[in-house]
Amino acid sequence: MKIAVCLKPVPSTTADLRPAADGKSLQLSGVEMLVNPYDDYAFEAALKLREALPGSSILAVSAGGDDTAKCVLHAIALGADAAIQVKAPGISARGAAFAIAAALKDFAPDLVLCGRQAIDDDQWEFPGALGELLNIPHVTAVQSLNVDVDGKKLTGKRRFNRDEQTIEATLPAVVSCDKGLNDPRSPTLKGRLDAKKKTATIKTPADLGLDPAALISTIRIETIAPPPQKSPGRIITLPPTDAAREVVRWLCDEAKVV
Amino acid sequence: MTILLIAEHAGGTLKKSAHELSSAARALDAGATIHALALGAGATSVATELAAWGAQAVRVGEEGFEPYAPLCWTCAVVDVANAVKADVILFGAGALSRDIAGRVAMRLGGTLASDCMALSADGKGIKIVRPTHAGRVTTTGAFSGPGPLVATLRANAFAVLKPAQPGAGNVANLNAPTDTADLRAIVTATVQSTGTRPELSEASIVISGGRSLGSAENFKLIYDLCDVLGAAPGASRAAVDAGYAPHAMQVGQTGRTVNPALYIACGISGAIQHLAGMRTSKTIVAINKDPNAAIFNVADLAVVGDLFQILPALTEEFRKALK
Ligand SMILES: Cc1cc2nc3c(=O)[nH]c(=O)nc-3n(C[C@H](O)[C@H](O)[C@H](O)COP(=O)(O)OP(=O)(O)OC[C@H]3O[C@@H](n4cnc5c(N)ncnc54)[C@H](O)[C@@H]3O)c2cc1C
Ligand SMILES: Nc1ncnc2c1ncn2[C@@H]1O[C@H](COP(=O)(O)O)[C@@H](O)[C@H]1O
Numbered sequence: 001m002k003i004a005v006c007l008k009p010v011p012s013t014t015a016d017l018r019p020a021a022d023g024k025s026l027q028l029s030g031v032e033m034l035v036n037p038y039d040d041y042a043f044e045a046a047l048k049l050r051e052a053l054p055g056s057s058i059l060a061v062s063a064g065g066d067d068t069a070k071c072v073l074h075a076i077a078l079g080a081d082a083a084i085q086v087k088a089p090g091i092s093a094r095g096a097a098f099a100i101a102a103a104l105k106d107f108a109p110d111l112v113l114c115g116r117q118a119i120d121d122d123q124w125e126f127p128g129a130l131g132e133l134l135n136i137p138h139v140t141a142v143q144s145l146n147v148d149v150d151g152k153k154l155t156g157k158r159r160f161n162r163d164e165q166t167i168e169a170t171l172p173a174v175v176s177c178d179k180g181l182n183d184p185r186s187p188t189l190k191g192r193l194d195a196k197k198k199t200a201t202i203k204t205p206a207d208l209g210l211d212p213a214a215l216i217s218t219i220r221i222e223t224i225a226p227p228p229q230k231s232p233g234r235i236i237t238l239p240p241t242d243a244a245r246e247v248v249r250w251l252c253d254e255a256k257v258v
Numbered sequence: 259m260t261i262l263l264i265a266e267h268a269g270g271t272l273k274k275s276a277h278e279l280s281s282a283a284r285a286l287d288a289g290a291t292i293h294a295l296a297l298g299a300g301a302t303s304v305a306t307e308l309a310a311w312g313a314q315a316v317r318v319g320e321e322g323f324e325p326y327a328p329l330c331w332t333c334a335v336v337d338v339a340n341a342v343k344a345d346v347i348l349f350g351a352g353a354l355s356r357d358i359a360g361r362v363a364m365r366l367g368g369t370l371a372s373d374c375m376a377l378s379a380d381g382k383g384i385k386i387v388r389p390t391h392a393g394r395v396t397t398t399g400a401f402s403g404p405g406p407l408v409a410t411l412r413a414n415a416f417a418v419l420k421p422a423q424p425g426a427g428n429v430a431n432l433n434a435p436t437d438t439a440d441l442r443a444i445v446t447a448t449v450q451s452t453g454t455r456p457e458l459s460e461a462s463i464v465i466s467g468g469r470s471l472g473s474a475e476n477f478k479l480i481y482d483l484c485d486v487l488g489a490a491p492g493a494s495r496a497a498v499d500a501g502y503a504p505h506a507m508q509v510g511q512t513g514r515t516v517n518p519a520l521y522i523a524c525g526i527s528g529a530i531q532h533l534a535g536m537r538t539s540k541t542i543v544a545i546n547k548d549p550n551a552a553i554f555n556v557a558d559l560a561v562v563g564d565l566f567q568i569l570p571a572l573t574e575e576f577r578k579a580l581k
Contacts, residue, residue, distance in 0.1 A: 013511060014530055017394045026395065037512065097364065117356075119511060120391050123372045128328075128361030137329055137443035140357045155446075159506060160353040161459075162451040165326075169443035179512050180505060218369045219386060219399035227389065227396050227537060233558040235549075243561055244571035247543060248579050250559060257520040257541045258463070258487065258576070 001056040001149055003046045004109040006100055006130075007039040007075060009067035010120040019224045026224060033067045035074050038115025040184035041177040043078060045145055046113050048182065050079075053149060057081040059107050060200075063099040065089035072200040077187035083200035086208070088215050093121055095215030097129035102208035104134070111154070112174040116141040127176040138174040139167055143181050147171070259287040259379070262344040263294045264335060265308055266354060270300025272307050274460060275350030275413060280311040282416040283348060286377050286384070292425060293342045295432070297323045297331055302429075309427020311420065315342070316427055322434020325448070329440040332358045334432060336365045339406060346384070347408045351515075352459060355410040368405035373515070375415045375538065392511045392534030413460050414517045415538070451506075458490045458507065462519045464536070466492035466509055467502070470525030470565065474502045479569040480524060486576045492516065492536075494526045510535035525565045528553025545569070 011017060012032040020027040043060070050056040060075030062068035063086035072083040086099045104112065112134070117124045124140070131138030142156035152171045157164065158178065169175075187195070205212040234250070236243050251258045261283040265276040276294075283292050294313040296304050301318040308316045317338050323330065335358070339347050347362065349355035351373045363370035375396070376387040383402030386409065390397050401407050458464065465487070467480040477491070484491045493503035495510055509516055511531040521539035526532060528544070528551055536542070537556055544557040545565050554560040561568060 011391065013392070017391055019395065026391075093360075094364065094370065097360075122390055122392065123360070123370060124356040125360035125363070125370045125372065128332075128358060129364040129370075132361045132364040138361065139328075139443050160326075160357075160448075162453075162457050162506075164449040164451075165445050166447040167443060167445050173443070217399075218404065219371060219401045221397060221399050222385075223398045225396050225398075227393055230556055230558065233542075233554065233560050235554075235560045235562065237549075237562045240563060240567035240571045241575075243563055243568055244575045247559060247561060247572060248575040251520065251541070251543070252579055255520075255541050255558065258580075 001049065001053050001111060001147070002059070002107060002109045003049060003056060004059045004061060004104055004107060004112045005039070005043050005046045005075065005080070006112065006114040006126070007043065007060060007062045007071035008036045008096070008115070008118045009033045009062065009064065009070050010036045010118055013037070013119065019226070023223050023225070024221050033070055035071050036115050036118050038117060038119070038177060038179070039071070041179065041181045042113035042115055043075060044182045044184040045177055047079060047185070049111070049147060059084065059109065061086070061100055061103055063088055063096045063103070064091055073195055074187065076198050076200070077191040077195035078185070079191065084203060085200045086203050086205070088205050088212055091215040092217035093118065093123040093125040094129055094217070097126050097133055098210060098215055099205060099208060101130055101133035102210055103203055110172045111147065112172070114174065114176050116176045116178045127174050131174040134172070134174070136172045136174060137169045138176070139169050140176045141178040142175055143178050145175060145181060259290045259345045260342055261286065261290045261292050261346045261348060262339050262342060263292065263313070264347065264349045264354070265294045265296045265304060266350055266352070267296055267298070267300060267304045270303040272304045273350065275352070275411070276308065277311060277418045278411060278413070278416045279348045279350060280313070280421070281418045282377060282411055283346070284312060284419070284421060285416070286346065286379050293317070293338070293344065295335060295338050297334060298326070299324050305427060305429045310424045313425040313427055316429050317432045318429060319432035319434060325445040327441050327444040328358050328361070329443060330435055332361045332365065333435040333437070333440050335362050338432070339366055344406050347406055349408070349410040351410040351412045359408050359410055363408040366406055366408070368408050369401060371399070371401070371407065371409045373412045374409050375412055377409060389538065392531070393537050394534070412515070412517050412538070414462065414519065455484060456488065456490045458492060458514050459516055461490035461516070463487050463489035464492050464509070464516050464518045464539070465489045465522040465524065466494065466526060467497055467524045468494040468526035469496035469500055471497060471502055477502055479565070483569060483573045483576070486573055486580065494532050523553050524569060526553055527551055528555065
């Protein structure tokens with residue numbers, strides 16, 4: 001089976017993010033970049049499938065600025081058979097779908113795995129958009145995944161609002177992965193050393209027949225600001241019953257939220 | 259402007275999000291022509307209410323839309339959006355929009371904006387406010403095409419206001435797409451949760467417990483208060499990882515995002531990944547025995563003390579107050 005995994009570099013979850021001086025972008029110099037955590041579940045799922053289905057191959061692909069190197073290196077260190085890095089700084093999730101759909105053409109994957117959401121833009125857009133461009137079904141946010149290669153189909157389980165859903169799809173398909181799907185492994189030292197010997201294929205939008213300008217978001221950013229700061233709240237340090245009474249009074253009479 | 263609302267319902271009971279979509283549409287453009295689409299079993303019975311909420315025309319599709327097939331629903335949304343020449347398509351941010359909105363936007367040649375907190379029009383285009391980077395920053399952007407805007411709206415972020423005049427509410431039946439390619443992904447089984455408590459991401463009050471609860475049994479302290487207030491229970495990741503609460507209850511970056519009118523954090527330290535899931539809540543109350551807990555930085559009311567004493571007292575006081 002031919003498996004493609006899409007990985008996106010994102011700022012570390014604990015990084016102190018601040019707007020840059022222009023007020024329209026983020027100050028990212030010095031901010032540690034990681035592989036989007038959900039993409040780790042996707043890559044682990046790919047490794048498990050390759051172990052179960054000998055002869056399978058994994059292609060890792062990442063589109064964006066220079067940080068995409070981090071993703072392809074990580075994937076190679078974990079055992080990707082090949083990797084493509086599409087150099088297209090500043091692209092949107094939609095732009096990434098165009099770039100990656102084009103980059104995957106020759107490989108013609110049976111299964112494309114990605115994360116449920118990139119934790120920087122939080123769009124939840126790419127998997128469905130990619131499925132549309134490749135004209136194959138997409139299944140989002142699975143917490144379990146079974147692939148039946150002979151039957152050319154897959155079964156996933158996921159939470160859908162309050163429900164637990166079982167969903168089936170025919171292959172090829174795009175599947176996005178949620179926490180709970182598996183326990184992602186980390187690259188071994190040997191993997192990291194081996195990765196130094198392998199290289200990713202680098203493509204530009206032009207190589208893929210795409211106009212870089214068409215990959216940028218159509219939403220023009222006007223401002224990026226820290227979330228509204230709250231003024232310090234009221235502090236209550238009373239014995240339990242008095243504290244409880246005061247909370248109820250405040251919520252019902254002052255804040256009027258209950 | 260022509261605005262299409264994707265109205266969600268549970269077996270024929272309209273969800274609160276539909277009221278929010280309608281309100282947001284009218285706030286965006288007071289003179290908008292509003293269309294609504296409801297799909298799935300029971301859709302027909304929400305048409306009247308959608309008209310009361312300002313829809314000029316309502317399309318409903320029941321037969322052929324169950325069981326849920328994402329491509330089938332995508333096709334229906336796109337067909338209606340094209341038929342009415344929608345400038346804006348609004349979804350509530352939730353499982354459905356996260357499943358198909360990206361595909362809908364791509365097929366329409368439009369643009370997706372997820373989890374919007376505010377939308378406004380200024381003659382030149384549409385202004386969009388949305389949190390990104392798990393709420394660590396707020397982004398304001400301007401959109402003026404090409405193609406329609408597909409926006410998903412965060413629950414409880416838009417003021418709900420019923421229109422002075424109902425819409426005409428002309429109802430038309432929608433036939434399910436017949437292309438079998440639209441059934442390439444399909445739900446084959448659904449297990450419905452049995453609880454009577456509200457859905458976490460829609461609840462107007464959420465009460466969460468952290469690792470300090472110490473056991474699954476002790477979470478009863480949270481559930482008891484929830485039941486008095488009609489609230490949904492939540493949990494920190496540490497509590498979920500320790501097995502005190504199911505993953506479905508996790509609030510935060512790798513859990514659910516909530517935006518209630520009131521969030522009560524009990525014995526939660528306030529790690530950045532937890533804040534990511536709840537910091538937009540309108541009023542935040544935190545109970546923690548550590549006066550320096552980070553959660554107090556975002557709390558409107560900081561209660562310093564032992565939750566094992568304060569929670570039962572709080573449940574008792576609310577019970578009295580709400581009698
Ligand atoms: C990639 C990543 C993703 C993550 N995603 C999430 C997520 O989605 N959601 C999430 O919540 N976390 C998430 N975390 C974990 C997060 O960093 C914290 O570890 C977690 O939120 C801590 O949970 P807690 O506050 O319950 O526990 P603790 O940090 O252990 O805090 C317990 C608190 O309870 C207080 N306390 C103890 N006893 C009492 C008492 N008797 N009465 C009152 N107060 C008491 C203590 O003072 C302390 O503040 C994530 C971490 C990573 C690295
Ligand atoms: N630029 C990108 N390069 C590679 N994969 C991406 C990119 N953008 C998004 N993805 C994939 O799509 C998933 C969902 O992202 P999003 O739709 O942006 O929230 C991510 O977890 C990645 O697997």
